[in-house]
Amino acid sequence: MVSTPRRDLIAVRSHRIRLMLHGSGWLMVCLGIPWSVGFAAQGLWFLAVLDLLLALCGAIVVRSVRRDRLRLGAAVFVAYGYLFVCAVGLFMDVPDGTHPRSIHVFLLAMAFASYLVLQLEHRLLYFGVPALCMLTFLVLASSGIGIPLYPIPEEHREISAWFNNFSALACLFVVMVLMHADIRVRTALEAELHAGLENRQLEIHYQPQVDQAGRVLGAEALVRWKHPVRGMVPPGEFIALAEQCGLIAEVGRVVLGSACRQLVDWAQRPERAHLTLSVNVSASQLYEPRFIEATLAVLDRTGADPHRLKLELTETMLVHDVEEVMAKMAALRERGIRISLDDFGTGYSSLAYLKRLPLDQLKIDKSFVDNVLTDANDAAIARTVVSLGQNLGLQVIAEGVETEAQRRFLQDIGCLVYQGYLYSKPLPAAELEQFLRRREAGPGVATAPLPLVPAAPDGVPAVPRSSA
Ligand code: C2E
Numbered sequence: 001m002v003s004t005p006r007r008d009l010i011a012v013r014s015h016r017i018r019l020m021l022h023g024s025g026w027l028m029v030c031l032g033i034p035w036s037v038g039f040a041a042q043g044l045w046f047l048a049v050l051d052l053l054l055a056l057c058g059a060i061v062v063r064s065v066r067r068d069r070l071r072l073g074a075a076v077f078v079a080y081g082y083l084f085v086c087a088v089g090l091f092m093d094v095p096d097g098t099h100p101r102s103i104h105v106f107l108l109a110m111a112f113a114s115y116l117v118l119q120l121e122h123r124l125l126y127f128g129v130p131a132l133c134m135l136t137f138l139v140l141a142s143s144g145i146g147i148p149l150y151p152i153p154e155e156h157r158e159i160s161a162w163f164n165n166f167s168a169l170a171c172l173f174v175v176m177v178l179m180h181a182d183i184r185v186r187t188a189l190e191a192e193l194h195a196g197l198e199n200r201q202l203e204i205h206y207q208p209q210v211d212q213a214g215r216v217l218g219a220e221a222l223v224r225w226k227h228p229v230r231g232m233v234p235p236g237e238f239i240a241l242a243e244q245c246g247l248i249a250e251v252g253r254v255v256l257g258s259a260c261r262q263l264v265d266w267a268q269r270p271e272r273a274h275l276t277l278s279v280n281v282s283a284s285q286l287y288e289p290r291f292i293e294a295t296l297a298v299l300d301r302t303g304a305d306p307h308r309l310k311l312e313l314t315e316t317m318l319v320h321d322v323e324e325v326m327a328k329m330a331a332l333r334e335r336g337i338r339i340s341l342d343d344f345g346t347g348y349s350s351l352a353y354l355k356r357l358p359l360d361q362l363k364i365d366k367s368f369v370d371n372v373l374t375d376a377n378d379a380a381i382a383r384t385v386v387s388l389g390q391n392l393g394l395q396v397i398a399e400g401v402e403t404e405a406q407r408r409f410l411q412d413i414g415c416l417v418y419q420g421y422l423y424s425k426p427l428p429a430a431e432l433e434q435f436l437r438r439r440e441a442g443p444g445v446a447t448a449p450l451p452l453v454p455a456a457p458d459g460v461p462a463v464p465r466s467s468a
Pocket residue numbers: 207221222223234235236239252255280281282285312342343366399400401402419420421422426455457458
């Protein structure tokens with residue numbers, strides 16, 4: 001493999017986030033334990049518990065980072081860090097006329113830190129949380145708001161102010177250094193993705209969707225970035241980046257173009273003409289002003305049959321502007337395109353909206369399918385999604401089906417279409433063709449699911465996954 005100065009930029013970036021979370025986690029543990037013991041010794045139980053929770057959350061953050069669960073670590077750090085500073089600021093460190101408040105300075109460090117650790121999240125979070133921290137800083141800094149239930153003793157106020165200000169500013173400085181480095185890496189990554197698009201490095205893999213009789217009904221198109229140095233980069237590592245740097249529309253056009261060309265190829269062969277393709281659409285794509293025109297233009301250009309195309313939207317898209325999303329969905333359906341609601345059950349869509357949405361399919365999220373056999377709640381959610389789909393006249397498909405036992409459970413509750421490693425991992429077009437031929441080879445093959453493939457992402461090398 002050729003080595004370039006830009007090697008493993010995504011890994012470098014996620015390494016910084018890990019570093020930040022790791023440091024913050026240990027800081028929470030190291031501050032929480034002694035303070036908790038000190039307060040408990042004085043019988044100040046509220047403060048002792050607050051600090052014990054700080055240490056506990058710190059331990060969770062450290063553990064999450066070690067187990068590569070950066071999103072969980074970031075969520076715990078941001079949520080408890082914010083609550084802790086607010087609680088101390090409102091009930092303990094309340095200005096008394098002589099001494100100003102000081103704990104709120106930590107909110108500045110938290111604002112920058114949360115921007116860094118939440119940058120792969122939805123923009124509502126990665127702009128909203130820092131804005132909330134700054135707003136709270138403003139309120140605590142400019143007013144005497146608070147009820148001094150546990151006031152800091154007079155003799156300790158000055159030293160505590162020095163301690164808080166010094167440590168908060170030191171944290172702020174460290175976060176700023178990390179942010180600066182991160183911005184440089186991010187700029188380089190954007191340039192790489194730009195070049196990747198120009199050099200046609202995006203490749204589409206297809207994961208078959210199968211009915212209860214084992215017949216292939218179609219596939220989901222999943223994009224990969226065939227990076228010249230790092231190999232196959234999974235979408236989880238560059239879709240968010242593409243969204244943030246305004247390249248998602250271009251990525252979407254490439255994926256849709258390939259999917260439509262595949263549909264045209266299938267349409268010319270009677271034995272493949274019934275197959276459908278599902279294409280993922282992310283929120284920022286859907287909200288592009290020219291999304292509908294661009295989508296229809298690709299269909300017109302390629303000559304693909306819109307009735308064979310499904311667009312997968314997610315529930316989270318509905319939080320911004322349901323009316324706009326509904327209007328766009330209606331425009332797409334008018335042209336015959338079908339709409340599937342992906343990751344169903346993980347968001348917070350209201351059932352009232354669901355009834356009004358012009359949908360064709362509900363997709364039970366993999367996170368529920370994973371545990372349908374072991375977790376009563378997940379099984380109940382799967383059942384609810386199926387009966388919801390039945391009542392609304394929608395097809396229900398389960399994703400991430402890995403075992404025959406899961407499939408049987410889903411079939412028993414009325415879910416009759418499946419996608420997952422039980423049948424196949426996502427495959428390049430040529431391998432999908434081989435897969436289809438094998439399934440057609442004989443009735444025995446057509447009904448029996450293929451052996452479980454190794455539970456590793458498709459052709460994706462062991463690059464550390466950035467999950468924050
Ligand atoms: P998704 O739409 O929920 O796609 C399903 C993901 O689960 C895929 O990961 C697929 O490879 C994986 N998967 C499917 N069956 C199984 C299974 O049985 N076991 C396991 N462990 N995993 C399974 P992938 O390809 O890494 O895609 C991740 C996400 O990236 C997708 O989640 C989708 O949200 C997004 N994505 C993929 N392609 C595109 C695209 O072209 N455009 C946009 N906007 N997003 C895309």
